[in-house]
Amino acid sequence: MSDAIQPALLEGQEIEAPKSLYIPPAALRVMLASFEGPLDLLHYLIRRNNMDILDIPMVELTQQYLEYVERIVASELELVADYLLMAATLIDIKARLLTPQPKAAADDDEVEDPRAALVERLLLYSRIKGAAAHIAASPIQGRDCWAAQVVRPRMPAVDPRISCRMLLQAQLRIDERAEAVRALTLQADGFTVREAMAHVMAKMREAGEWAFARLLGARLASRARASAVFVAALQLAKDQLVRIDESGGGIVIRARRD
Amino acid sequence: MDLTQVASIIEMGLLCREGPCPENKLLGLFKPEEKVTAKNVKDALAEIEKRWAGRALELRKSASGWQLRSLDMHAERLRGFLNAAPPRLSRPLTEVLAIVAYRQPVTRGDIESIRGVSTSVSQLAVLEDLGWVEVTGKRDTPGRPFEYATTAKLLDDLGLQNLEELPPLESFFEEAEAAKLDETPADGAAE
Numbered sequence: 001m002s003d004a005i006q007p008a009l010l011e012g013q014e015i016e017a018p019k020s021l022y023i024p025p026a027a028l029r030v031m032l033a034s035f036e037g038p039l040d041l042l043h044y045l046i047r048r049n050n051m052d053i054l055d056i057p058m059v060e061l062t063q064q065y066l067e068y069v070e071r072i073v074a075s076e077l078e079l080v081a082d083y084l085l086m087a088a089t090l091i092d093i094k095a096r097l098l099t100p101q102p103k104a105a106a107d108d109d110e111v112e113d114p115r116a117a118l119v120e121r122l123l124l125y126s127r128i129k130g131a132a133a134h135i136a137a138s139p140i141q142g143r144d145c146w147a148a149q150v151v152r153p154r155m156p157a158v159d160p161r162i163s164c165r166m167l168l169q170a171q172l173r174i175d176e177r178a179e180a181v182r183a184l185t186l187q188a189d190g191f192t193v194r195e196a197m198a199h200v201m202a203k204m205r206e207a208g209e210w211a212f213a214r215l216l217g218a219r220l221a222s223r224a225r226a227s228a229v230f231v232a233a234l235q236l237a238k239d240q241l242v243r244i245d246e247s248g249g250g251i252v253i254r255a256r257r258d
Numbered sequence: 259m260d261l262t263q264v265a266s267i268i269e270m271g272l273l274c275r276e277g278p279c280p281e282n283k284l285l286g287l288f289k290p291e292e293k294v295t296a297k298n299v300k301d302a303l304a305e306i307e308k309r310w311a312g313r314a315l316e317l318r319k320s321a322s323g324w325q326l327r328s329l330d331m332h333a334e335r336l337r338g339f340l341n342a343a344p345p346r347l348s349r350p351l352t353e354v355l356a357i358v359a360y361r362q363p364v365t366r367g368d369i370e371s372i373r374g375v376s377t378s379v380s381q382l383a384v385l386e387d388l389g390w391v392e393v394t395g396k397r398d399t400p401g402r403p404f405e406y407a408t409t410a411k412l413l414d415d416l417g418l419q420n421l422e423e424l425p426p427l428e429s430f431f432e433e434a435e436a437a438k439l440d441e442t443p444a445d446g447a448a449e
Contacts, residue, residue, distance in 0.1 A: 036350055036353065036375055037375030038375075039374030040373075082375050082376055086374065121372070121374070124372060125372060125373065128356050128360070128373075128430075129430075131424070131425075131430050135352055135416070135424075136347050138416055139333070139417060140416060141414065142342070142344065142345065142415060143347075145327050145328045145330040145336075145417075146340065147277075147326070147327045148325075148326040148327055148328060149273060149274070149275075149326075150274045
């Protein structure tokens with residue numbers, strides 16, 4: 001196991017790639033889902049090989065990346081861009097490492113390691129991963145602990161002056177109302193509007209003209225009958241069989257001759 | 259009014275009130291003539307903390323104030339008992355949260371460049387729904403992107419008083435390095 005842990009790159013000079021850096025395509029397919037992106041993969045590859053984060057072996061990593069890109073082109077197009085960008089960055093860094101530095105800028109402070117920016121990002125990302133793991137492992141309210149609190153049921157406001165006597169009175173009122181409702185129960189008395197219309201026409205034949213009030217009058221036993229006759233009269237007027245006029249003393253209903 | 263009485267009344271207030279209670283609000287439990295001071299309240303809180311020591315609730319101060327809450331060592335049994343479905347915190351979600359927490363205010367672009375992945379919309383939406391992250395403004399750069407920051411609710415839910423209580427970001431890499439150092443002797447011993 002520790003055979004694999006050796007520097008893969010010594011200041012631009014390539015050494016044989018450690019076996020564990022290369023992930024077989026079949027395994028890569030499985031791993032695809034477990035990475036959050038190119039930085040995550042880079043982070044993993046470096047940790048897996050116990051490599052110095054400050055001395056990244058570019059060639060192997062880039063190869064691994066391009067392999068990775070080929071795999072995901074088919075499935076997740078969005079991620080490919082991220083991986084391609086990372087692969088391009090790695091190649092760019094490699095190219096600049098291979099290009100001789102202008103000797104004029106011999107001043108050490110001036111020579112910037114092309115890997116610096118990537119290392120910086122990787123370092124930050126690695127710390128963020130640590131912080132994320134820390135937060136995920138912390139006790140979180142609603143997941144690992146709960147606020148202790150007395151539950152106060154929401155009660156409707158109650159009039160405090162209420163007494164037994166008032167309750168009794170209220171009960172009596174309810175009983176009374178129930179009684180009234182019972183008395184109101186309607187019963188069909190079998191007197192239809194059609195019958196009432198026949199009744200009105202019979203009256204018309206009896207005498208050509210009636211005071212409307214008399215037609216609804218005393219001989220009609222119930223309110224229901226009176227209503228039926230009233231509706232019948234209106235219906236007949238609508239059908240142009242009778243005329244209802246208001247004249248001097250009151251409303252008069254007449255048979256129409258024409 | 260002696261300390262025990264003040265502590266009992268504050269305990270009652272904390273248990274019956276909804277949500278964490280700031281210290282100055284606790285003074286509202288007392289009439290002016292009872293002459294209870296901010297110092298008395300502080301002492302009473304210490305007294306309450308002592309009262310609950312060794313029991314299954316603890317007095318905790320977070321960003322919004324004081325609250326009695328269950329010990330997280332009992333998380334599992336209480337979760338089952340309360341039938342509570344815990345929020346699932348995925349790796350991308352906690353990474354985005356960590357970035358907002360440590361680098362705020364941040365834009366979507368900041369988050370995506372740190373993670374090296376151009377997707378963070380759904381994570382931000384979930385974090386906003388949880389009330390842990392909110393838009394605090396717009397950055398004065400082209401496109402005027404939203405800036406996100408963490409909320410007091412996040413601190414309350416984590417039981418923290420402020421962000422400074424989170425371990426410094428630099429400490430995390432050291433931990434990773436320390437873990438790696440720990441592995442090395444084990445490897446050596448195997449040979």
